[in-house]
Amino acid sequence: MSRQSNRTTDSKKMNSELFTLTYGALVTQLCKDYENDEEVNKQLDKMGYNIGVRLIEDFLARSSIGRCQDFRETADVIAKVAFKMYLGITPSVTNWSPAGDEFSLILESNPLVDFVELPDNHSTLIYSNLLCGVLRGALEMVQMAVDVKFVQDTLRGDNVTEIRMKFIKRIEENLPAGDE
Amino acid sequence: MVIFSVYVVNKAGGLIYQYDNYVPRAEVEKTFSHPLDLVLKHHDEKVVVSFGQRDGIRVGHAVLSINGVDVVGKNTAEGKDILEYLKDPSNYPVSIRFGRARLSSNEKLMLASMFHSLFAIGSQLSPEVGSSGIEMLETDVFKLHCFQTLTGIKFIVLADPRQSGIDALLRKIYEIYSDFALKNPFYSLEMPIRCELFDQNLKNALEVAEKAGNFGAGS
Numbered sequence: 001m002s003r004q005s006n007r008t009t010d011s012k013k014m015n016s017e018l019f020t021l022t023y024g025a026l027v028t029q030l031c032k033d034y035e036n037d038e039e040v041n042k043q044l045d046k047m048g049y050n051i052g053v054r055l056i057e058d059f060l061a062r063s064s065i066g067r068c069q070d071f072r073e074t075a076d077v078i079a080k081v082a083f084k085m086y087l088g089i090t091p092s093v094t095n096w097s098p099a100g101d102e103f104s105l106i107l108e109s110n111p112l113v114d115f116v117e118l119p120d121n122h123s124t125l126i127y128s129n130l131l132c133g134v135l136r137g138a139l140e141m142v143q144m145a146v147d148v149k150f151v152q153d154t155l156r157g158d159n160v161t162e163i164r165m166k167f168i169k170r171i172e173e174n175l176p177a178g179d180e
Numbered sequence: 181m182v183i184f185s186v187y188v189v190n191k192a193g194g195l196i197y198q199y200d201n202y203v204p205r206a207e208v209e210k211t212f213s214h215p216l217d218l219v220l221k222h223h224d225e226k227v228v229v230s231f232g233q234r235d236g237i238r239v240g241h242a243v244l245s246i247n248g249v250d251v252v253g254k255n256t257a258e259g260k261d262i263l264e265y266l267k268d269p270s271n272y273p274v275s276i277r278f279g280r281a282r283l284s285s286n287e288k289l290m291l292a293s294m295f296h297s298l299f300a301i302g303s304q305l306s307p308e309v310g311s312s313g314i315e316m317l318e319t320d321v322f323k324l325h326c327f328q329t330l331t332g333i334k335f336i337v338l339a340d341p342r343q344s345g346i347d348a349l350l351r352k353i354y355e356i357y358s359d360f361a362l363k364n365p366f367y368s369l370e371m372p373i374r375c376e377l378f379d380q381n382l383k384n385a386l387e388v389a390e391k392a393g394n395f396g397a398g399s
Contacts, residue, residue, distance in 0.1 A: 053369060057358040060330055061351070067330055141331045176191070176332035177300035177313040 016088075020114045027127060037124040044126070048133020049140075056138035059085065067142070071167050072096075074144070075103050078135070078165075087111050091163075101167040104151070106160050118155045126150050128161070135165065143171045183346075183386050184322055184338040186353065187288075190370045191332035193296030195289045197373040200282075201386060207244060207279030208236040214272040220263060225253045226281055227262045242281035247274060292336075299326065299334065325350060333357070342393075349389040356381045 030040045059065075063081055068074040075093045084090050088111065095104040112128045126132075132148040139146045145168040152162035188197035212218075218232035220243065227243040244250065246265070249257045256265055265271055283291070299313035317324040323341045327350035328334045335353050337346055360378040361367050367375055 054358075054362040057329065057331060057333075057354070057362055061355040061358040064351070176328055176330070177303045 016111055016114070020111065020116075023112050023130070024116065027125075031122065031125070037122055041124075041126045041129050044129035045133040045136070048130040048135075049137035050133075051130070052134040052137025052139075053141050055086070055134060056141045059138070071101060071103075074139070075105075075165070079105055082138075095164075103165055105163040105165065107163070108160065110154070110161050113155055113161075116155060123156065126153065127155050128153070131163065135163075140171065143175060145169050145171050182340050183343060183349070183390055184340070186382065186386070187292055187295075187334075187336040187338075188353075188357065188373065189292050189296055189334040189336065192370065193293040194370070195292035196371065197378075198285070198288055198292075199379070199382060206236065207277055208241075209245075209275060209277040210235065210237070211273050211275045214269040216266055220266070222254055222263070227251070227254055228281070229278065237278045240280070241278040243276055244279050244281075245277040248277075295326075295336065296334065299328070327351070327354070329354060343390070344393045345389055349385065352385050352389075353382065356385060 027040070027044070030043055031037075034040050034043065059082055063085065065077055065081065068077055079091050079093045083105075089107060089109055091105040091107045093103055094106055096102070110128060112131070116127060118125060118127065128150065132150065135148045136146060147166040147168055149164055150161070151164045152158035152160055154161050182202060184200070184202045186197070186199045186201075187195060190196045217234075218237065219230050220227050221230040222228075223230075229237060229239050229241050231239065233239050243262060246256055246262070251257065251262060252259075254263075255261055266274070295314075302314035303311045313328060314326055316326070318341065320341075322338050323343070323346075325337045325339065325346045326334055327336075327347075335350050335357070337350060337353070339346055356378060357373075360381055361373050361375055362369075364375050364377075367373065
C-alpha cells in the first residue's frame with residue numbers, strides 16, 4: 001500500500017464492514033480457543049493493550065496534541081479527537097466523580113458491534129473489551145495508569161454502551177525529561 | 181545543504197536506530213618508504229597519527245587501510261599488529277590510507293546514552309519550572325536538533341547549520357516511526373529498529389528535506 005505524503009487528510013477509506021467482520025472473526029476464534037468468557041475477556045484486553053501502546057504514537061504524530069494538564073482535558077481529547085480519528089464516533093463524557101478522577105464515555109454507536117448479537121451461552125463476554133485494553137495501553141505510554149471497564153453494553157441489553165475510566169496514578173518511573 | 185545523521189533513542193536512553201548520510205571526509209592514501217616519518221600510536225583500539233602532520237594527513241587521523249586492505253582495529257587484516265608491521269623495513273614500500281576515524285557502533289551507543297542524560301540535565305538546569313530538555317546543540321560544523329515525544333522517544337537529527345525545516349523533518353520522522361516501525365507487528369517496542377520500509381521512507385524524507393532546505397541559502 002503506498003502512502004500519501006500529505007498526512008493531514010483523513011486516512012484512506014476502508015470498508016467498515018470488513019473491519020466488523022475481522023473483529024468478529026477474532027472474537028469467535030478466541031471463544032473457540034479458550035471456551036471461557038473470562039479468559040476471552042482477558043485476552044481481548046491484552047490484545048487491546050498491545051494495540052494501544054503502538055496506537056498512541058500514531059495518534060500523537062498525527063494530531064500534534066501536547067500534554068494534557070489534567071484528567072478532564074484527557075477525557076475531552078479521548079472523546080473528541082481520538083475516538084473520532086480512529087472509529088469515526090464521538091462519545092460523550094459524563095458522570096464525573098466528585099474527586100474528578102472517574103468519568104464515563106457514552107457511546108451511542110459502536111462500529112465493532114454492527115450486526116452482532118450475543119448468544120445466551122456467552123452472557124459474560126465483553127465483546128468490545130479490546131477498546132478497554134487500547135485505552136489502558138495508550139494512556140500508560142503517556143505516564144497515566146487508568147482502569148477501564150464496560151459498565152453498560154448494548155449487546156447485553158442496555159440502552160447505551162458506557163465505558164468507565166478511572167485515574168489510578170501518574171506513572172513516575174521512566175518519566176521523559178522535562179515532565180516533572 | 182546536508183543532513184548528516186539521524187539517531188533514535190528509546191525511553192531508557194538506548195540507541196535503537198542510527199543512520200549516517202554524510203560522504204566521508206577527505207581521506208589520503210600515500211606510499212611510504214622506510215623509515216616512516218609519521219609518529220603513530222595506539223588510541224582507543226585504533227592506530228592514529230600523533231606527530232608528523234603533512235600532505236593532508238593530520239594529527240588524529242587513523243590508519244584506515246594498508247596496501248588497499250582495510251585494517252581491523254589495531255591489527256592489519258591478517259591479524260598482525262600495525263605498529264610492528266610498520267617497524268619492519270622488509271614490508272616497505274607500503275601504501276597507507278589515513279582519514280578521520282568513523283564512530284564505531286559501540287561509540288555511538290555510548291554517545292546516545294550520554295546525550296540522553298544531558299538532555300535531562302538541560303531541563304533540570306532551567307530557572308523556570310517545566311522546561312523541555314535540550315532542543316538544539318550548535319557547533320560551527322553542525323547543528324543537532326532533538327525532539328522528544330510525550331512517550332519519551334527522542335529523535336535526533338544532525339544537520340548543516342544552514343539547513344532549515346528540521347522541525348518539520350523531526351515530526352515527519354515521528355510519523356514514519358509510528359507507521360513503519362510501530363505498525364510492523366514483528367517489531368518489539370524499545371528494541372533496535374530493523375525494518376526495511378522504515379529505512380527507505382526515512383531516506384526519502386531526508387532527501388525531500390535536503391531539497392526543500394535549499395531555498396534562501398547558498399549551497
